[in-house]
Amino acid sequence: MAGRAILDQNLQANVTFGVVAFTVCTGVIDLGAVTPFPVTEQLTVQIVTTAGTNAANNKNVNITIQHANANANANFINIAELAPVTILEVAAGYAATTANFTLPPATRQYLRALVKGEANGGNANDGTCTLRLAF
Numbered sequence: 584m585a586g587r588a589i590l591d592q593n594l595q596a597n598v599t600f601g602v603v604a605f606t607v608c609t610g611v612i613d614l615g616a617v618t619p620f621p622v623t624e625q626l627t628v629q630i631v632t633t634a635g636t637n638a639a640n641n642k643n644v645n646i647t648i649q650h651a652n653a654n655a656n657a658n659f660i661n662i663a664e665l666a667p668v669t670i671l672e673v674a675a676g677y678a679a680t681t682a683n684f685t686l687p688p689a690t691r692q693y694l695r696a697l698v699k700g701e702a703n704g705g706n707a708n709d710g711t712c713t714l715r716l717a718f
Contacts, residue, residue, distance in 0.1 A: 588717060589717060589718045590715055590716070590717055590718075591715075591716060591718070594612050594715060594716040595612065595713055595714065595715035595716070596609040596610030596611060596612055596695065596696075596713070596714050596715075597609055597610070597711055597712060597713040597714070598610070598696070598698060598711065598712055599708055599710070599711050600635060600644060600698065600700060600707035600708050600709075600710040600711065600712065601698075601700060601707065601708055602700075602705075602706045602707070602708055603700065603702070603703065603704055603705065603706070604699075604700055604701065604702040604703070604704065605698075605699065605700040605707070606697070606698070606699045606700075607698050608649075608659075608695050608696065608697050608698065609695050609696040609698070609712060609713070609714045610695065611655040611656075611693050611694065611695050612693070612694045612695070612714065612715075612716060613655060613692060613693055614626075614690070614691075614692050614693070614694065615692070616692060617652055617653060617691070617692050618691075618692075619690060619691075619692060620688040620689070620690065621688070623686040623687070623688060623690045624685070624686070624688065625718065626685070626686050626716050626717070626718065627683050627684065627685055627686075627716070627717040627718075628648060628665075628683070628684050628685075628686055628694065628714065628715070628716055628717075629681060629682070629683050629684075629714070629715050629716070629717055630646055630648070630668050630680075630681070630682045630684075630696060630712065630713070630714055631679075631680070631681050631712070631713045631715065632644075632646070632670055632677065632679060632680045632681075632710060632711065632712050632713075633679050633710050633711045634676065634677060634678055634679040634710065635676055635677040635707050635709045635710030636675070636676045636709055637675075637676075637705060637706040637707055637708065637709050637710075638672040638675050638676050638677055638704060638705050638706075638707055640672075640703045640704055640705060641672055641673075642672050642700065642701035642702070642703060642704030642705065643669050643670060643671050643672055643700075643701050643704070644669070644670040644672070644677060644698060644699070644700050644701075644704075644707060644710070645667050645668070645669050645670075645698075645699045645701070646667060646668040646669075646670065646696050646697070646698050646699075646712055647661050647662075647665075647667045647668075647696070647697045647699075648661070648662050648665050648684065648694065648695075648696055648697075648714070649661050649662065649694070649695050649696070649697050650662050650690055650691040650692075650693060650694050650695075651691055651692070651693045652691040652692055652693070653692065654693070655693045659693070659695060659697070661697075662686075662687065662690065664687040664689075665684050665687070668680070668682045670710075672704065672705075675705075677707065677710050683717075694714065695714065696712055696714040698712050
């Protein structure tokens with residue numbers, strides 16, 4: 584985990600995958616400041632997904648980390664410096680995954696993960712996505 588291993592149960596948010604061409608978002612993590620840099624260079628953001636058995640048609644789940652300023656409920660945009668995570672559907676299921684990222688200096692106050700299932704992908708709602716911070 585890039586040397587960061589301390590997790591805070593209050594600084595994580597999760598969501599259950601949806602059905603077919605779903606789009607869902609985790610809850611929001613508040614970094615506590617509109618411009619949290621230089622604190623962000625000390626944080627690792629981690630995406631953790633559970634294994635799922637309900638998938639179909641070789642369709643993937645794509646997860647993007649988003650951020651917003653001044654409003655935890657609106658105006659979220661993708662963090663351009665962070666590549667999306669793709670959870671591959673294999674043999675009608677999804678494997679558990681973990682991906683770690685260092686937040687870039689321009690990260691805004693509020694974070695969430697946007698989770699999208701590809702069209703015709705079946706029911707993936709036995710899988711979950713958790714976004715969490717590590718220190």
